[in-house]
Amino acid sequence: MRKDLLKVLAPITFIVIALIFYFVLLGTRGVELVRSGSGAAIGLGIGVLLLPLVGVWILYASLRAGLQHQHLARRIHAEGLELDVTDLPRRPSGKLDRDAADALFEKVKLEWEADPDNWRNSYRLARAYDHAGDRGRARDTMRRAVELERRERHGTA
Template identity: 70%
Template sequence: MTSEVTKKVALIAALVIALAFYFVLLGQRGIQLISDGRPAAIGLGIGVLILPLLGVWIVTATVRAGLQHQHLARRIHDEGRELDVSALPRRASGRIERAAADEVFAQVKAEWEADPDNWRSSYRLARAYDYAGDRGRARDTMRRAVRLERLERGE
């Protein structure tokens, strides 16, 4: 398991480094365009400079969210409250079959409805949404779990 995690972290680090290199190149190109002095080149240069800034924001937000989710996953694991989906039937792609995922979702949603202000319930619901294929709600619910867990820690 540690080898798997190390490989994933190395891949993420390599991608972030590649993006940083790309952002530097874009920034240099934007400055060159602005230095040209012509109005069209200046406009393009400003537009090109916005891209690396936007990219840095996206990469930072994504990595931060990933670290926050890993923190919650570690706490849930340590408390023994992970969703056990190991015995559920799977498709050839490896995803959990829809009917089984919906069953898990119904059970976890009932838990959440009983205690919606507990980050653990929200975390488990986010995972259930993900297993059921509803990525949008999974992200929203995971953000809620992160906020609730921070409140619990007093941040």
């Protein structure tokens, strides 16, 4: 378990440190452009200064979402409600066979339709969307699962 955690955290830590370095470097260049006094350089400098701000926001949002998803994954695992895909046929790439992923999705969708306000069903549906290759709906449904779980945890459901 410890080794698996290191395999995940090491690259994330490296990327975060590299991005912070890049944001500082970009910010420094933006300040230099603004200080130059030239109208065009000031405009460009302001634009360059906005890039690290947007980058920090994206980095924060991505890390926060990842931690929230991991929290739900731990809870689902502890409750024994993970989707079992071990026996499903796979393509040579390792991804689930399309027909198998679609069948899994239909099964999980029926569970979700029976109780759409249960975060566990939304989590499972998000994973089924992911296995079926629909990343956009998987993200939207996972956001819903995170919100429903937060409400449950805080008693505001």
